[in-house]
Amino acid sequence: xxxxxxxxxxxxxxxxxxxxxxxxxxxxxxxxxxxxxxxxxxxxxxxxxxxxxxxxxxxxxxxxxxxxxxxxxxxxxxxxxxxxxxxxxxxxxxxxxxxxxxxxxxxxxx
Amino acid sequence: xxxxxxxxxxxxxxxxxxxxxxxxxxxxxxxxxxxxxxxxxxxxxxxxxxxxxxxxxxxxxxxxxxxxxxxxxxxxxxxxxxxxxxxxxxxxxxxxxxxxxxxxxxxxxxxxxxxxxxxxxx
Numbered sequence: 001x002x003x004x005x006x007x008x009x010x011x012x013x014x015x016x017x018x019x020x021x022x023x024x025x026x027x028x029x030x031x032x033x034x035x036x037x038x039x040x041x042x043x044x045x046x047x048x049x050x051x052x053x054x055x056x057x058x059x060x061x062x063x064x065x066x067x068x069x070x071x072x073x074x075x076x077x078x079x080x081x082x083x084x085x086x087x088x089x090x091x092x093x094x095x096x097x098x099x100x101x102x103x104x105x106x107x108x109x110x
Numbered sequence: 111x112x113x114x115x116x117x118x119x120x121x122x123x124x125x126x127x128x129x130x131x132x133x134x135x136x137x138x139x140x141x142x143x144x145x146x147x148x149x150x151x152x153x154x155x156x157x158x159x160x161x162x163x164x165x166x167x168x169x170x171x172x173x174x175x176x177x178x179x180x181x182x183x184x185x186x187x188x189x190x191x192x193x194x195x196x197x198x199x200x201x202x203x204x205x206x207x208x209x210x211x212x213x214x215x216x217x218x219x220x221x222x223x224x225x226x227x228x229x230x231x232x
Contacts (some may be wrong), residue, residue, distance in 0.1 A: 100169060103153075
């Protein structure tokens with residue numbers, strides 16, 4: 001199972017919106033609505049931000065949203081804030097009891 | 111609140127073995143699937159294993175089958191992984207993470223521990 005493809009970096013100014021893409025295949029993202037997104041600050045554990053493509057866990061600001069089209073999922077962060085600066089990872093169920101992660105995207109708030 | 115605390119990491123020589131533990135609290139451990147996920151220094155996340163709530167079914171990526179053995183003790187609210195035939199490329203922080211509730215679709219990992227570092231070096 002190959003890793004999902006994410007851009008290594010993304011950036012935006014405070015208040016702006018930024019979208020991070022996550023490209024998989026018809027075996028994972030394209031076949032299941034089981035895409036999740038995780039935020040990781042340096043030295044910290046990952047935190048679930050989005051699950052099942054577009055659902056937000058309790059406590060996650062509605063500035064974070066998710067979507068999917070074909071084999072590509074996206075995470076959009078609106079109204080960027082300084083604390084949003086972190087690494088973001090996508091993940092998808094890949095069938096046959098396998099899970100796959102993306103390589104991560106470093107989000108910089110300028 | 112949900113807490114996951116890993117332990118057992120350390121320095122081990124290539125070819126050696128190590129057993130990691132994850133102590134869970136704040137939820138009914140036996141009602142949830144659990145996973146191990148690792149992160150090499152400066153790298154991304156990599157799924158290591160997934161064990162159902164009963165412990166009867168355990169899944170690994172092909173690259174880790176045969177070297178890693180996951181188990182759980184629901185009476186002790188604990189998850190384990192036995193790492194064997196370790197290689198330098200197994201150097202990583204190993205996280206335990208909570209998966210879906212039993213009977214649900216295992217679609218995400220909602221709570222993670224702080225991780226334990228395993229370093230494989232001579």
